[in-house]
Structure formats: C-alpha cells, structure tokens
Amino acid sequence: MLVYIFLFLIVFCLLQIGTHKLFKSFNLYKLVYIIIFLFSAFRFDVGYDFPLYYKLVTKQHKFIDAQLDRLEPLSKALIELSYDTGFFQLFFILTSFIIVFFTYKTIKKNSTDRIISTLIFLSFPIFFFNSLSIVRQYVAVSLMFFSYTYIKSRKLIPFLVITFFAFLFHKSAIVAIPLYWIYNLRFKNIHFFILFVASFFSAKLLYLLVAALLPDYIIYLDKNVGVGGDKILLVFQLIGFFMLFFIDRKKNNSDYRFYTNTFFIGLFIWSSLAPYGHAGFRGSLYFTVFSILLIPEIISLFKQKAIIKKMVYLLCFIFFIFTLIVGKLNPNKDPNIPYRIYFFTDKDEFKIPK
Template sequence: MVFYCFFLFVIMGVMVLDKMSTFIHCSNVQLSDDSRILPNEYAKKNVFLMVAFLLLFCFSAFRFDVGWDYLAYYDTVKYNIQTNIVGGEEFATILLIELSRSIGIYNLFFVVNSFICLFLIYKTINKYSVDPWLSLLFFLCFPLYFLNSLSVIRFFTALAITFYGFKYIEQKRPIPYIVLVVIAILFHKASLIAFVFYLARYIKLGTFKLVILLASLPVIANLLNGLVLNYLPKYAVYTKETASQEGTKAIVFFLILAFIALLLRKKITDDDEPSRIYLNIFFMGIAIYLMFYAQGTMGHRLSLFGTIYGLLVVPKMISLFNNAIVHFYLKLLFYTLLVAMFLYIINSGAATYIPYRTIFE
C-alpha cells in the first residue's frame, strides 16, 4: 500500500512541477496586443506530462504478478498453455505471444501492450483534453481505467487504439478510422463495437430526446433478451442476466457524470465540434452500459469504448466554470475524490495489487 501511495505522490509531484514551470514561463512572457500565449498551450509543449506517462509505463510494463489476470497471460506466454487468450483468433495478440516466447523474453508481451496503451492514451488526451493533467489523474485513479488495464491487458490495448482513432472521426476520415479499429480487433474482438462510434459526429438529438432514449434502454434490453430466448436460444448466453457483476457499481459514477454533462451540454458543445463528438461518444458508452447492465462484466467492458471519453468530458465540464475560486474548489474536490477511489481500490483489492513486484525481483 505504501508503494502505491508513494507512486501517486510522485505523479502529483510531477504535476506540481509542471504547473510551477508553466506559471513561471507565462509570468516572464511579454504579451503584445495581437499575440497571446495561453498556459495550457505552453503546457502541451513541455516534457512533464510525458515524464508522468513514462512513469505509468514503467509501473505497468515491468510489474510482475500485479493484476488478477497477470499469471494467466504469463503462463500462456512462458509455458505455451492453451487458454482463451490465444483461443480467440486475435492474431496480433497471438503474434506478440509467439514473439515473446520465441526470443525467451516473456515480459516483452507486457512491455509492448503497456507501451501501445499508454502512448496512445497520452497522445489523445494531450491533443484533445483542455486539462491533460486532470485527464491523466482521472485515468490513473478511476478503478476501471489504469488499474483495470493491469488485468485486462489485450482489451486495454485495443481500447487505446480505438480511443486514438478519435482524431480520424473528428477529421472526417473514415478509412483510417476503420483501419485502426480492424487493428484493435486483432488484439481484442470486443473492438468491433467501436465501428458505431464513427456515427457520433452525425448525432444531433435534443437533450430531452436523449434523456428519453437513455431511460428506455434497460426496457429495450429486456425486450431484446426475450426475443433472443424465444427465437435464437443458442445466443441467449450473450444476452441473459448473469450473477457476475464485476465493475457494475461504476454505473452510478458514470450516470452522475452523464447527468451533469446533460445540464452543461449546450455550453460544452457550443462552437466546439470535437467536444460535441466526444460527448456523443461518451453518451453512447453510457447507453451500452445501460443496455448490457444485467450482463455484468460484459456491460462495463463494452461500454468502456465510449466511457473512456470521460477523460475528455470531465476536464471540459470543469473548465466551463470561469470563476477562479469555484474552478479551484471543483478541481480540488475532484482530485480528492480520485485519490480516495485509488486508495480504496488498492486496499479492497489488496490480493490483486499488493505487494507490488517487478520482473527485476
């Protein structure tokens, strides 16, 4: 537990150094009437955020037996055990496992997956988040993001690839986006659902219609389940309710965010096309969560392809509060909540995360 507290302290320390550096730089810049350097623009050009992600990469890439699925992956790589990890014809995953096995560096599988995941998430939030540090700490502390990536490894590699593909949705470039999603599918087939997110740029529902749609989704899901049970019973395993409810408590947090986002929707999307699109994708993720909530783990896993955009939505919402004091206390409240969640999950999931060990031990 102490190591995780220290790690979080170091990441937040790097953030403080970045803020101090940005403040000093902007204080020394002489602004003319026709030119302006915004602190956030300067922040995107310095190395502190990159250093923080490099620390996350090292934490993830060089761990040993941290994450509930870690040994399943490790044994598959080292001992050539036939598991569902190699049984799903996800050829990028299989290729990477075979490469790690053939050269005898079994941790290479974890290093490459960690690099792809964290590098692409870094690139995306650095480009689109109005507060990349807030996005980073949200990613680090919220249980379904970074800590979850230590277990569902190939899933998060695929998730990061589709998240990075947002730039092609925003740029109206369907072919590169489709190619990225296909690559993601080669790591994890759940990425198939990301194809629908390209339609997010064309969704222009009013707030009232959106609320009605979200509220009706559990009913629609029950009707769908009834149809499958009656007419396609062999597929009922995918739609019927399950006792496996891993991750489903997070729906409360996401619904609160969605409610606040609905209240601020006009301000979020006014004259900001990327924000309109990623807010739509976030709502699509919530919709998937509600549709498959009764399916337990399946619901939150599939929804992550949309709810990962919370990394962009939350900083945008907080940035709308222009009053400096209100803005400060909102961020302080959110940071406090994140730290509390991080420490709670590490403590409650001690069997999964503690002790933290590296491959060098």
C-alpha cells in the same frame, strides 16, 4: 498499497510542477507517462488476468494450442514473440507501451486540461487499473481512443485502419465502429434524458439486439461472467444525471458534443447490460473512455474552475484509494496488492510441475 500511493503522488506532483514556467522545458508531462509505462510494463502477478496471460506466454496452459488459436492474430503474435525470445515479460512490456503511448498521445492532443485527464485515467478503476487486467481489450480500447484524431478530422480510411488493428487485438472492437458517425450526431436534452432513463429498463431489449445483430457475441451475455462494476457504474450514473442540467451549454463545441454523445451511449450500454455480468461494462469501454476528455470540458463550464479542479484532484485520489481497498476485499485474488516487480520476483512459483 504504499507503492501505489507513491505512484499517484509522484504523478500529481510532476504534473503540477510541469505547469510552472521554470520547468516547462523539461516536458514533465512526458516523464509522467514514462513512469506510468514502467510501472505497468514491469509489474508481475498484478491484475486479475496476469496468471492466465503468463501461462499462455510460457505455454504452461492446458490445451495450449487450442487456447492460442482462440486469440486474435496480433495478441497471439505478441504471445508467440515473447515465448520465442524466452523473455516472457515482453508481452506485458509491449502491451503496456501500446496502451500508455496512445493514451498519452490522445490526451496531449485533445484534452483541455492534461492534468485532470491524466488523473482520471490513472485513478478511475475502469481505465489504468483495468488495463492491468483486461490486457488485450484495453490495447484495443487505447487504439480506439487514439482514433479520435481521425474521427475529428473526418478521415474515414485511417479510422477504419485503426479499428481493424484494434479488432486484431480484441474482437470486441467491432462495437466501436459507430464512433465515426456519432461525431456528427446532434442530440437534444430530451434525447439524453430518454437514453439515461431507458438504460435502467433496457436489459432485455439490448440482449435481443445483440442476439439479432451480433449473434457471435451473445455467448458473453449468456455466460454472465463477473460483475458489472456496480459501484463505479453508480458514479457514472450520478455524473450522467447532473450532466442533464447543463448539457446544452457548449452544444456548438464539436469535441464536447462528441464526448457527451459517447458518454451517454456508453452509459446506456453499461447500465442496460449490467445484469449480464461484466460484458456490458467491457462493451461500454469504447465509449466511456472519452470521459477522460469529457471531464475537463465539464469543469470549464463552471465559474469557480480553480475550486472545482481541486475538488476533482481530491476525488481522483479517493477513487484511487477506493479501488485498492475494493481489490483487497476480493475473495479470490487481490488484483493490485502486493505490487511485485518483475526483476525482484521468483518466477518458479508460476511454474507448473511436469
């Protein structure tokens, strides 16, 4: 656990030091993301799905051809490239680069507080920690996060191109297509209130909508795999509840309006489909990811910004530690601990005897 705490403290300290005028020329913000990239890229046996991906990359998986054929084209291409080069870690390096690079670029360009946004990305379990497990989907999520550049500038074709590439990494990206049109939606408080309340009673309705509009995806609800992230969902529901009281304060700010729209739509999807396992949580990611940009906007609404920011710093650290503790309680596999480095890990234990 200490290596993770060290990562958080290094990131936090560099971000704080980078705000000082003596160090602004060093671009410590970029250095932070280089560190996060290296931490992700050279991890070994970290993340729930790491063993699965490693077996695919090394082609030790049973019925390997059938397993590879079910993957999306670009995900399959990266796995094949890693196998062909004989450098099996290449898959994790390339996917980590895509995730971290597009997150870095999006926060840099759009966040009103890069420190807060970076800490939210790093500490909230549905973002960075999640990217270590649901690798293919989080590549798609990071691309759709970056697509905000084109959503904001109303460039439909580039947005659709980004969405297409995201789909080639993970087909769930199809649910993110409405993002472009959500930008112009002007909800009122009553609409958010209805959406918030309805999320507690709409499981069956949303199930039927998925069955009618996206029948190929209904299998993921029927499988009822995993859990719906109940603990972190509760946190997001609390955030949503408190947002209802001051949501109109920046209603003429297009960025804030978009982040708010996506937050409540994502929360509706997540809450409604939570009874069906992690399908709802994963489907909502394309919307809740904009919370990384939303939270700095919320902080700006308060007069005591300095105090609120310090409270958020503390909450981020608590979430970070909480994620590690919850991982240790997992009866099957701790997804994060021990943190193992590719260069110092014996790969033989992952070989399947012939």
